[in-house]
Amino acid sequence: MDSLVFDIAHLLAGGLVLVSFMLLYQDRLYALLNIFALHALVLALSVAWQAFIQNAPHLYVTAAIALVFKAIIIPVVLHRIIQRLGIHREIETVVGIGLTMIAGIGLVALSMVVMLRVTAAADPLAREDLAFALSVVLLGLLMMVTRRNAVSQVIGFMSLENGLVLAATGAKGMPLVVEISVAFSILIAFIVIGIFLFRIRERFDTVDIHALDRFRGERR
């Protein structure tokens, strides 16, 4: 029974890595938002399972926050923003999707090697979950680096934050007050980004970052 409990935790953490790869694979914006909702859902399930294993009721609140805010509210609001701004719904990537996936695999391998070597003496359940969480963080960073569209960069940033939450819950200690503050700061950052996107769109008629470069002024 014990190993089944561990296995389900690993399965959910591995599922989060899998959904991060699915985020990297998408080439349409609405599909990306749906997959991000799935990402947040898997995170909520994972946190809830950790709460069950560790007998830590405050983690249930964390799971609920993840579910309500990140799986429901944020995707819906982003959906509305995209519709109102009329952003064209194809995601341009810097390098092809195949190369991005290969880089993603390399990052997962790197995080597995680093985490499993460095924490050789620690609790086996926590080690592997930490390794998966580091993978999710790195994949979120990869997404931010290889996408030109500002909306997909925001999604990448939020999936990175999901990875951090996974790491924090896995490591057995995350007081609720930290989570609330993190959640609110995310919300505020997101509102600010939304306002900026509106202003950028008004001014430049596009949210492609390349276009913004042209208006930066000469290098001195």
Place this chain on the structure above:
Amino acid sequence: MVIRHRERHESMGAMPVAAILWCVASLLVAGVFSVVLGRRAGFHRVTYGASLTACSVALFSAGADLTLYGGAASTLTLPLGLPWLGAHFRLDALAAFFLVVVNLGGAAASLYGLGYGRHESAPHRVLPFFPVFLAGMNLVVLADDAFTFLLSWEFMSLTSWALVMAHHQDRDNVRAGYIYLVMASFGTLALLLALGLLAGPGGAYGFEAIRAADHTPGIVALVLALILIGAGSKAGLVPLHVWLPLAHPAAPSHVSALMSGVMTKVAVYGFVRIGFDLLGEPTWWASMIVLALGGITAVLGVLYALMQHDLKRLLAYHTVENIGIIFIGLGLALAFQANGMGWAAALALTAALFHVLNHSLFKSLLFFGAGAVLTATGERDMEHLGGLIHRMPYTSFAFLVGCVAISALPPLNGFVSEWLTFQAILQSPQLPQWGLKIMVPAVGSLLALSAALAAACFVKAFGVAFLGRARTAAADQAQDVDCFSLAAMFLFAALCLIAGILPGPVMDGLSPVTLALLGDRMPVQMGVPWLSIVPIAESRSSYNGALVFVFIAMSAGLAVYVIHRFASHAVRRAPAWDCGFPDPSPVTQYTAGSFAQPIRRVFGTLVFRAREQVEMPPPGDARPARLHVDMKDLVWDILYAPVATAIGFAADRLNHLQFLTIRRYLSLVFLALVTLLLVLALWP
């Protein structure tokens, strides 16, 4: 510490070595006679007949030594070469196996040459060098000291260069010969340095002395790098492979078969002999380098092959891929040996050596087929061929067997060596080093990718050249070739089938080699019921080529019988359906370039920077649209072009030394003298 079970059997004296040396001597004599009498009409029959007999005798002696005597060592020293050293020759298990490979290829090429040699336009440029080339390869495998080894290696390179330059009127052949000569000299230099380092300051050139000596880890690392460069460039490891696709197609077809199928294996022998036998205990990071090189070579080789439309160049690039697969097996063997897992190392080494044998069989067969096509149509370019299966039925059947074998499809032999390599990869999670834990699955996926791409490559080669409709008049009027060429091709096709159905005896034949090199062997295969092979244990995995073949034959036969008996067996001929718009012009069928286009889109944009440009004339304009494909060879651009430019630059600068005054030359001499005296004064 692993105890090396070398010299288990008593030495056999000198008789088996002497037998093979007599064969070598007769090959050399045949070469000398061909210099004098080569221009006589029909003399090629004498030369090729002589080399066929010599190679067959050598083949049987080496085979007997391996199977009947279990690879017992026999040595001989001849008073040739350096006066205080002599020439040492040794026939042990490893040498016996590679002699079997070399002489099997040599015998088949001689048989092929009996028929093919009739069409040779410059026999006096080919006939003297052919038997001498075979002699050189045999000598490399037999050599037991550094001097003989290097001398035979250079001999082999020079004779093959002469054969590449046989048709020197063609500018491309001259360029190919030049690049080959440069790369061969570079490789020999690397081997010279490696053997010099191993011999040490005492000058102990004999391999016995090198085996017994202790080498520091620094020397071992340096020697390994040098033999990877030296033997690897001759075998065709990326990035030192550039000469291979230029030189192999330029030679006459039976020589191409020898160069691709046999000479590359002699290079592998050089690596195995020095890397496994002389260097002693391997280190795990050495295996990582070999694995990485093998994996990259395998994938790049087959991707290059897919983009070719010259039949022989495609086959030459494909040799590069197979060398990659062999080096993957060798790297795995090194990794297992370094970690003390002798049984797994034996499995990996058996897989690599089995692939050596298999590749020499099917690559020679394919080159023989390409030579037959060249003889019959005068074309090497696939885009000018097509429909040959109707005009040359026997050649196309043998070529088809070669294509199926090289694509690693059961029940032929290519599948067996690949299956064994995969089984070796499945043993490697037990390796403790982290680098290997990441590298081995990556290399395994590269191997799987290269196997699938190889099948694609040969569907293209056979489909465009032999199937479909003839694209030119030359292809339409082709005739099948003579009986000697066909005999050589069918012999190898039969051997491919036999090695696929009966892999157990081959694996048992390889066990003396693994015992001598690694101190361990795979379980005995001859006793397994139903002729299966069981690499580790019955419960882990097993494969039975014979039964798979029987099942497929029975199922197909049953289906044919039932249908022809109970359903219809009527056949009507009509024009092709082609969705109702059949086009009589053969130009509308797929060409080699168009067949490779999907794969070029997927892999080529990254590996070759392939870019397509379409010139579409405006509406109303009746000109045809044009498609340009632009591909770059990144290895050449990144590595060779800068090196060539740098050498040219340095040579230009140094040219000034030719035009100094007498006073300047005298002052150079004076300066050198003073510097040497200063060094002597300051030496502690």
Place this chain on the structure above:
Amino acid sequence: MILDLFVQGAQMVLVLLLAPLLTGFVRKVKARLLRRQGASVFQPYRDLLRLLRKDIVLAENASWLFRVTPYLVFAATWVAAALVPTIATGLMFNWTADLIALIALLASARFFLALAGMDVGTSFGGIGSSREVMIASLAEPAMLLIVFTLALVAGSTQLSTVAAFMASPAVGLRVSLGLALMALIMVAIAENARIPVDNPATHLELTMVHEAMVLEYSGRHLAMIEFAASLKLLLYVSLIACVFVPWGLAVSDAGLAAYIVGAVAYAGKLAAGGFLLALFETAVAKMRVFRVPEFLGAALMLGFLGTLLLFVSRSL
């Protein structure tokens, strides 16, 4: 010994009889989901019989390879399908070919089919063959990596051993197996020429890969090839069932009751697999051709990730 032979023979006949039924079932479910009545589930049998009795119309320049290929393809696929445990593990000849050999048998069937597509020398055959080898060049390595993952978990590449291990409680819920399952479903869709990779129902040039290769076949040759395609679908569904849903498989030398339970379980697994396939095909649109390498590249990555996790840690 006689009983084992009988079970093996029964398995070979069973896959042959069930394959067209599965195809008919999938078509029926798809039709019902589109609010059509659809043809009867036994229609593929009638189609095969009709084709078997018709004359063959051969192109004038078709070679002997073109005539031999349908039988070779059928034989290779039938031998492969006969080695996948359906009702019981421990088939008598399971030691002749393991999972890797199974994949290679399917690869040889595909090799000959691609050659046959090139044989008549039309542009449609070339399209089909070139796209098919592109898909195969990614699907086959993905399948091999899935096999590696399974072999590393179960400790063997023999399919019966793998199925027996997966049915035992020792396996646990592993991440690598989850990844392998996803990758196997993606590869199965690609190999069986199903939506979203290829459309088995149309004959339009834009959408066809498999249909383009067999465009020139007619009569009993076409019947053999369609039969082989149905067998391949049955093989993949049985493979997924016996590896990932192995409960109900009868162990060898069990009593008659165990075999009956195995048969009922197998029928249920086939029905579930067919239903899910039909549902998926109806819900998803076909990808354009050059999105397929990315799809299969993702499957390759998943397989590689599963293998890598097993190399790096024993419990993943």
